[in-house]
Amino acid sequence: MFKVHTEAPAARFFEDFPVGLQMPTVTKGPMTAGHQVRWAGACDNYASDFHHDAGAAKAAGLPGLLLSGPFMACCMLTEVQRWLGCHARTESFWDRNSGTTMPGDMAHIQATVQRAWVEGGLGKVEIDCRIVNQDDKLTTPGGLIAVLPLRDGGPP
Secondary structure: OOOOOOOOOOOOOHHHOOOOOEOOOEEEOOOOHHHHHHHHHHHOOOOOHHHOOHHHHHHOOOOOOOOOHHHHHHHHHHHHHHHHOOOOEEEEEEEOOOOOOOOOOOEEEEEEEEEEEEEOOEEEEEEEEEEEOOOOOEEEEEEEEEEEOOOOOOOO
């Protein structure tokens, strides 16, 4: 099941994210067709029947219904942004759908600070993020650059 967060993310600062810091793993799942269907409904993304119709998926030669790559990327980005805190601003984000996620699968969301620097009075961090499944197979690699306020009161 997905935990519904009702509290605001913590207020964190650039100095809280040294190179090598790892986000505590966030686990989602087991994933269900319902997760995919609700996400598709929220963003009006029903173009690919194999994301919500197991029969259509099998007819297309797939092993079954697949959860969409953008849905999984959204799960990953949401958790990394929550970890970075309420003052962080994502400057860029990328992901790649390199493996399948099917109903019953687990999604373990992980992130590590790869680089941290100050540029123009702003703290910036480069984060390597990923989703691995229950078999420790990488399904969604990604990364982002975020801007964070400096603890001494520099611009956010």
